[in-house]
Amino acid sequence: MMGxxxxxxxxxxxxxxxxxxxxxxxQLASNASTVYKSNGEYQSTMRPYTVFGxxxxxxxxxxxxxxxxxxxxxxxxxxxxxxxxxxxxxxxALTAAHKTLPMNTVVRVTNTQTNAQTVVRINDRGxxxxxxxxxxxxxxxxxxxxxxxxxxxxxxxxxxxxxSSVRTIDMARLSKGPKQSVLNNFFVxxxxxxxxxxxxxxxxxxxxxxxxxxxxxxxxxxxxxxFRVWLGGFKSEAEARDFISRxxxxxxxxxxx
Numbered sequence: 469m470m471g472x473x474x475x476x477x478x479x480x481x482x483x484x485x486x487x488x489x490x491x492x493x494x495q496l497a498s499n500a501s502t503v504y505k506s507n508g509e510y511q512s513t514m515r516p517y518t519v520f521g522x523x524x525x526x527x528x529x530x531x532x533x534x535x536x537x538x539x540x541x542x543x544x545x546x547x548x549x550x551x552x553x554x555x556x557x558x559x560x561a562l563t564a565a566h567k568t569l570p571m572n573t574v575v576r577v578t579n580t581q582t583n584a585q586t587v588v589r590i591n592d593r594g595x596x597x598x599x600x601x602x603x604x605x606x607x608x609x610x611x612x613x614x615x616x617x618x619x620x621x622x623x624x625x626x627x628x629x630x631x632s633s634v635r636t637i638d639m640a641r642l643s644k645g646p647k648q649s650v651l652n653n654f655f656v657x658x659x660x661x662x663x664x665x666x667x668x669x670x671x672x673x674x675x676x677x678x679x680x681x682x683x684x685x686x687x688x689x690x691x692x693x694x695f696r697v698w699l700g701g702f703k704s705e706a707e708a709r710d711f712i713s714r715x716x717x718x719x720x721x722x723x724x725x
């Protein structure tokens with residue numbers, strides 16, 4: 469989603485941020501039976517790597533994984549505009565924006581207060597707010613009562629992964645598709661600016677920071693252009709989360725392209 473709150477990033481005093489919810493693969497990594505093959509070798513999807521002396525495992529999302537958090541929605545201001553996946557946003561289609569799940573992941577979203585449910589396909593990035601987990605299309609938000617109050621506490625359940633070329637949800641096809649997806653190439657947003665000059669200064673200042681490199685993402689929110697600065701080079705969400713916990717950047721959060 470081309471959205472989020474504007475942060476006039478100039479000083480980087482420490483402010484603790486809430487940790488992102490862990491993917492279940494991090495718990496699985498601690499169980500040897502899920503990490504090793506019968507011959508004692510690592511499964512290719514779970515081979516560890518080390519950063520600053522700490523061992524990490526790749527982040528893997530599985531069918532059946534569940535997450536909880538706050539949902540929001542987006543509608544007319546974005547209707548017809550390009551999403552992060554390249555397709556046009558259709559506020560009447562059952563789609564959603566998520567920070568890290570693979571494009572074309574299909575998830576069931578349940579309003580925890582009413583138990584109303586909808587099934588959506590991830591086709592966009594966002595919400596660009598650390599405290600929110602998913603941005604629903606208008607149609608999906610209407611189905612579970614999110615449009616009335618703007619946000620709602622929800623749970624997400626991963627149902628499957630549609631092929632990248634598909635723009636529909638087919639439950640029969642999903643049941644025969646892959647059961648997991650390995651996630652990599654995580655970013656941490658460290659600033660957001662209405663003026664390109666501010667983003668450029670920040671990018672140059674942190675062009676190489678503790679082994680990570682900065683890029684500028686040109687986005688739009690409420691018909692305003694926003695230049696977001698992301699640090700890249702994180703191979704897993706756990707690595708990115710540990711980086712955030714060190715308090716280098718106020719209000720930073722994890723995102724993927």
